[in-house]
Amino acid sequence: GENVEQHPSTLSVQEGDSAVIKCTYSDSASNYFPWYKQELGKGPQLIIDIRSNVGEKKDQRIAVTLNKTAKHFSLHITETQPEDSAVYFCAASTIGTSGSRLTFGEGTQLTVNP
């Protein structure tokens, strides 16, 4: 089955700096890669996703890059703000099979210091 590894487990940055979180996956059949933000006591919130037919996607301060050959994808947050502090999870899935089951990374605790 799919295995997703996520690094780093914790990340502390100063407000205004950029933050980068990296994930690798094992199953070359995976074709959908979402990123979720989870605040304490809440459910995960989808912040951006990318499909295997593109290499990069951007939404304001958030961007995701995908390298299918190397089987890794990354989340980039620019101009970080204190409200970006949360746990971020990457995930991988194969759309169209197994009911779109997601395999999650272990999460990254991002702290943005004011």
Next chain:
Amino acid sequence: GAVVSQHPSWVICKSGTSVKIECRSLDFQATTMFWYRQFPKQSLMLMATSNEGSKATYEQGVEKDKFLINHASLTLSTLTVTSAHPEDSSFYICSAPRDVTDTQYFGPGTRLTVL
């Protein structure tokens, strides 16, 4: 706004009792929903896949007789924790793919505490 809701948001029960958690897709139909369990400072662990009109598919190591899942309609799935014990205390979260593109949205979660 939220597209997947859960009820209750938190519940405290005595050991040995059963607890039902509801998951609803608010503005779309979901033939499949997923149930996760999350311990503090850990990732989400998939427990089972809920299928409308058929039996749920459980992950290895998850007791199907303890965690009963019923997908009664295209907008509602329920998870019943039977004969709950303190070790069942956890954060339970459901999710549903919104459309054929399979973007998954998560509910707000249910905090279960078993005394």
